[in-house]
Amino acid sequence: MVFLWAGQMTVSTYILDGTLLTGAAATYGTAVPTLTKRVFRAMNLYNGTAAPVQCEVHLIASGGTASDTNRVILRTLAVEETYTCPEVINEGLNAGGFVQALGLNCSLRFTATEQTNS
Numbered sequence: 001m002v003f004l005w006a007g008q009m010t011v012s013t014y015i016l017d018g019t020l021l022t023g024a025a026a027t028y029g030t031a032v033p034t035l036t037k038r039v040f041r042a043m044n045l046y047n048g049t050a051a052p053v054q055c056e057v058h059l060i061a062s063g064g065t066a067s068d069t070n071r072v073i074l075r076t077l078a079v080e081e082t083y084t085c086p087e088v089i090n091e092g093l094n095a096g097g098f099v100q101a102l103g104l105n106c107s108l109r110f111t112a113t114e115q116t117n118s
Helices: none
Strands: 008-022 026-028 036-046 053-060 071-077 097-101 107-117
Touching: 008 036, 036 053, 036 071
Parallel strands: none
Antiparallel strands: 008 107, 026 097, 036 107, 053 071, 053 097
């Protein structure tokens, strides 16, 4: 068996600190850089409002827009509910991909591993 190594691979951690969502789909975090893949390790949605809130999370390929085809979470969060988003664990995005979410005044945070080839 022969292994060919064409370049270096760097592994790093990407963290989106908790941020408040809006009522319309918006991008959270940065798009995946060139020559990089991002794999999600953890994600949390939290509803700290006084009423239930419907939340959505979309994992969108480069050049795409939020739609039913890339929605991975559609869930109504109860008051003070934290949802750990098992749907995204080990899901990934290729270069140019990005996360969009919505859920008025709920918070989103996630951690991912990035692999970059040079």
